[in-house]
Each structure stands twice: as C-alpha cells, then as structure tokens.
Amino acid sequence: MIEDWxxxxxxxxxxxxxEVLTTMLAGYNERFAFIHLGWVILNAGWLTLWWxxxxxxxxxxxxxxxxxxxxxxxxxWMWHGQTLAAIQPFAxxxxxxxxxxxxxxxxxxxxxxxxxxxxxxxxxxTWRGVHPGLILYAISALLPVPVxxxxxxxxxxLFGWGSGATAAGTIGLVFxxxxxxHRAGLLVxxxxxxxxxxxxxxxxxxxxx
Amino acid sequence: MDxxxxxxxxxxxALGGLAGRSLRGVETAPQTLITKAIPATGEGIPVIGMGxxxxxxxxxxxxxxxxxxxxxxTFFARGGGMIDSSPMYGSAERVVGHCLEQLGHPEGLFSAxxxxxxxxxxxxxxxxDSLRLWGVxxxxxxxxxxxxxxxxxxxxxxxxxxxxxxxxIGITTSHGRRHRELxxxxxxxxxxxxxxxxxxxxxxxxxxLLPLARDRGIAVIANRPYGGGRFIAEAQRSxxxxxxxxxxxxxxxxxxxxxxxxxxxxxxxxxxxxxSQVAHMRENMGACHGQLPDGATRRRMTDLFAxx
Numbered sequence: 001m002i003e004d005w006x007x008x009x010x011x012x013x014x015x016x017x018x019e020v021l022t023t024m025l026a027g028y029n030e031r032f033a034f035i036h037l038g039w040v041i042l043n044a045g046w047l048t049l050w051w052x053x054x055x056x057x058x059x060x061x062x063x064x065x066x067x068x069x070x071x072x073x074x075x076x077w078m079w080h081g082q083t084l085a086a087i088q089p090f091a092x093x094x095x096x097x098x099x100x101x102x103x104x105x106x107x108x109x110x111x112x113x114x115x116x117x118x119x120x121x122x123x124x125x126t127w128r129g130v131h132p133g134l135i136l137y138a139i140s141a142l143l144p145v146p147v148x149x150x151x152x153x154x155x156x157x158l159f160g161w162g163s164g165a166t167a168a169g170t171i172g173l174v175f176x177x178x179x180x181x182h183r184a185g186l187l188v189x190x191x192x193x194x195x196x197x198x199x200x201x202x203x204x205x206x207x208x209x
Numbered sequence: 210m211d212x213x214x215x216x217x218x219x220x221x222x223a224l225g226g227l228a229g230r231s232l233r234g235v236e237t238a239p240q241t242l243i244t245k246a247i248p249a250t251g252e253g254i255p256v257i258g259m260g261x262x263x264x265x266x267x268x269x270x271x272x273x274x275x276x277x278x279x280x281x282x283t284f285f286a287r288g289g290g291m292i293d294s295s296p297m298y299g300s301a302e303r304v305v306g307h308c309l310e311q312l313g314h315p316e317g318l319f320s321a322x323x324x325x326x327x328x329x330x331x332x333x334x335x336x337x338d339s340l341r342l343w344g345v346x347x348x349x350x351x352x353x354x355x356x357x358x359x360x361x362x363x364x365x366x367x368x369x370x371x372x373x374x375x376x377x378i379g380i381t382t383s384h385g386r387r388h389r390e391l392x393x394x395x396x397x398x399x400x401x402x403x404x405x406x407x408x409x410x411x412x413x414x415x416x417x418l419l420p421l422a423r424d425r426g427i428a429v430i431a432n433r434p435y436g437g438g439r440f441i442a443e444a445q446r447s448x449x450x451x452x453x454x455x456x457x458x459x460x461x462x463x464x465x466x467x468x469x470x471x472x473x474x475x476x477x478x479x480x481x482x483x484x485s486q487v488a489h490m491r492e493n494m495g496a497c498h499g500q501l502p503d504g505a506t507r508r509r510m511t512d513l514f515a516x517x
Contacts, residue, residue, distance in 0.1 A: 015263060016266050017264070017266075019273075020267050023267075023268075023272070086299065087266045087268050089297060207437070207438070
C-alpha cells in the first residue's frame with residue numbers, strides 16, 4: 001500500500017488546475033474585497049506602529065496574537081471551508097487544521113509578559129539587527145508575490161486571507177516574538193501548511209499543459 | 210438504444226457492408242462514428258468518451274461553467290457518449306450535471322461514475338448523490354473507484370443493477386497500480402466494465418488484463434490516454450508532423466494518433482481523454498470517426514512514438 005502511494009507524483013493527486021485555482025482566488029478576493037483590503041491596512045498599520053512606536057510594543061505583541069488568531073480563523077473558514085471546498089475534497093481537513101492552529105495561538109501566545117529583545121530603531125539598529133521574522137511577516141503581509149510572478153492582481157493572497165501567506169507570516173511573527181521552546185508548537189502547523197502549499201504550487205507548475 | 214445511435218449504427222452497418230472490411234473486434238467505417246460493443250449486452254458505444262478528472266472540477270465560476278458547457282456541446286455534436294466522473298473529482302459531477310441541464314440532457318449520454326469511500330453505507334449515499342448531481346434517474350455505469358473496499362461495494366452495485374438503478378457495473382484503477390488485485394477481481398467477480406490506464410507508453414496490461422477482459426467478456430475503458438498530457442507535449446516539442454502513412458491510416462493529428470492507437474486494440478471498448486478546451490475536444494472526437502489502424506500500422510505507430 002505504501003509502495004502504491006509512493007508511486008504517485010504530486011501533480012497526480014491535485015484535483016484542480018492552476019487556471020481554476022486562480023479563478024477561484026480571484027472570485028474570493030472580489031467577494032471579500034473590503035475585508036481583504038482591511039487586512040492589508042491592519043498589517044501595514046501594525047508594522048508601522050512597531051517601527052515608529054517602540055514604547056507600544058507590549059501591546060502590539062498582544063495585537064499580533066489577535067491578528068494571528070483572526071487570520072487562521074478567516075483563512076480556514078472562508079478560504080478552505082467555504083471556497084476551496086468546492087474543488088478540493090480534502091478541504092474540510094485543511095479547515096480543521098486551520099481552526100486548530102487558531103486555538104493553539106490563542107492558548108500558547110504570550111499575551112502579557114515583558115518584551116523580548118527585538119528591533120529598536122532608537123538604539124541604533126542596523127539591517128543586520130533587523131529581526132528576520134519581521135521581514136518574513138512584512139513580505140507575507142504586504143508583498144503580493146503572485147503579482148510579481150504573472151502580473152495579475154486579482155488572485156493575490158496575503159497574510160490574513162491566503163493559506164501560504166498566512167502560514168509564512170505566522171512563522172515570521174512567532175519567530176520574532178517568541179523564543180521559548182514550549183511555544184515552538186506554534187510553528188508546526190505553519191510549517192506543514194507552507195510545505196503543502198509549496199508542493200501544490202510545484203505540482204501545478206510541473207503538470208503538462 | 211436511442212434514435213441517434215440507431216441511425217449511426219444503421220449507417221455503420223450499411224457502409225461497413227459496402228466497404229466489406231473489419232478488424233477483429235473492431236468496427237470501423239470511413240466517415241462514420243466508430244463504436245464498439247459492450248460484451249455483456251452487445252450495445253454499441255462510441256470509442257471516444259470523456260474523462261472529467263481536473264478538467265471539470267471548476268466550482269461555480271460562471272465563465273468556467275460556460276466553457277465546460279461548450280466542451281460538452283462539442284462532445285455530443287461529434288458523437289460522444291460516455292462521460293466518466295467520480296465523487297473524488299471535487300465539483301466535477303455537479304459541473305457535468307449543470308452542463309447537461311444547459312444542453313437539455315442530450316441524447317446519447319452514457320453516464321459513468323464511481324463510488325469512492327471505504328464505507329459501504331457512504332457508497333450508497335454517494336450513488337444517490339451522483340443521481341442528483343448528474344440530474345439523471347439512473348446511471349449507465351457505476352464503478353468501484355481504485356478498488357477501494359471493492360468487496361462490499363460490488364455487492365451494493367450488483368443490488369443496484371438488479372433493481373435497475375444502474376445498467377452496468379465495473380471497477381477501476383489507474384496509473385498501472387494494483388494490477389494483480391484487479392486481475393483477481395476480474396477472474397472471480399461478474400463485471401461488465403473494467404477501467405485501467407492503457408496508452409502507447411504504458412502497455413503492461415497487454416500481457417494479462419486485456420486478454421483476460423476479452424476472455425471474460427468485460428468491456429475496457431482506457432484512462433490517461435495522453436499520459437496526463439505529457440505525450441501531446443512531447444509530440445509538439447519534437448516538432449514533427451504525423452507521418453503520411455499514419456494520416457492514410459486515419460490519424461490526421463497527434464491526438465487522433467494516440468487515441469486511435471488505443472481503441473484499435475481489440476479488447477479496448479473506449480478511451481476517455483479529458484480536456485478543458487473546445488479545440489482539443491474537436492481533436493479528441495476526430496478519433497471517433499473514420500477508420501482505425503490495423504495491427505501492422507499500430508506496431509509502426511508504437512515504433513514511431515518511441516523515437517519522439
């Protein structure tokens with residue numbers, strides 16, 4: 001049985017085409033345009049305040065926890081559960097994983113204690129000192145990679161409503177905000193989701209046209 | 210047999226009689242629809258059907274639904290019959306049902322789907338869901354998908370057939386997997402159809418499963434006729450045209466070349482290429498007309514493809 005499964009290529013088990021996925025993402029963005037725009041504003045606002053208001057960082061870290069919970073809930077329910085489910089029979093599994101991660105963040109996020117050492121422009125930062133986690137979050141939240149790839153804004157996904165972007169942004173935020181081992185559990189699901197998204201992208205791109 | 214098929218068969222019989230030629234187990238006639246008989250009943254079906262894996266899993270986007278309706282319109286206009294789907298294919302069954310409704314449920318449909326679950330009870334539910342999604346009162350062919358829980362499902366399918374809820378039953382595999390188990394099922398269970406992967410590059414079934422299907426009177430559906438699209442891409446990359454001798458044998462383009470090679474095998478009843486483009490559907494259905502290559506030409510085609 002294991003041999004049976006191992007003989008499948010990734011592209012053999014993706015039940016939809018890149019064309020259909022792109023169309024579905026575009027429809028999802030059109031349907032929730034204001035909410036997705038709100039995500040961009042929230043993410044940009046959070047990054048701006050983190051950068052220019054070091055004194056507010058304790059509160060901003062709690063706000064980041066809320067953003068994460070909301071992002072996993074929204075993406076799990078509205079993307080996987082209500083949208084992708086039309087073409088992906090395993091979407092309910094993805095929905096469950098996303099909701100589980102939202103619960104994990106709610107339970108494991110460090111909501112109150114003192115600040116961890118992180119970027120502080122007032123203490124003479126250099127680019128080498130900028131935390132890579134925040135850069136990963138900023139890219140996931142604000143840089144529309146698909147647009148750079150094929151110039152089409154309609155199917156763009158970013159942190160908050162796109163599966164891979166939310167997972168990547170989560171890795172960035174957790175990495176930037178938490179160094180405790182027991183919170184490493186917050187990284188498991190995002191890493192699984194990133195792997196899944198990369199495999200899916202590779203499978204779709206490698207499929208013969 | 211519906212009116213269109215009846216007329217088609219009459220034309221075939223007349224032209225076939227005039228031409229006076231036939232290959233063993235293969236019915237051909239120039240410029241007519243090529244059909245083959247289902248061994249269990251002798252009913253003829255067009256040798257080219259349509260698969261729906263990936264291509265018809267388009268959700269509810271209006272533009273994509275319109276495109277798929279146009280594809281099905283072309284399919285039926287050119288004599289197509291069998292449409293094969295599965296609950297595993299996401300929204301494909303619902304999309305097929307939508308397209309059929311848009312087209313006014315064309316005559317000639319041969320509906321084929323599958324049960325895909327480990328649960329016997331859920332298999333029965335999937336059958337009912339398929340009837341609703343396709344918008345039909347009975348299915349022509351119900352199959353066990355990838356041999357999943359085939360022992361229980363075959364009992365269910367036999368009961369459905371006895372009640373008249375399905376006309377034929379079968380079992381499927383793909384990508385050349387689980388052939389030994391499939392062989393055992395074919396030897397021990399009464400089946401009308403078997404679906405497997407057979408194409409110009411994957412020919413292992415020629416040694417055991419295809420002869421067994423002929424011996425046992427089981428119709429054969431060949432899936433993945435283009436190897437997931439790779440063969441067409443390879444032929445195009447080669448920059449070579451279909452040679453004149455293949456054109457003379459009835460294969461005017463690469464899709465016809467690949468499909469006719471498959472359905473010319475005496476044991477194969479039909480092939481089910483999938484497509485998301487009307488132009489490709491036209492090419493696919495070209496293989497359902499004209500003549501099929503004889504054994505010698507088929508061997509030559511095999512040799513040629515190996516050089517691409």
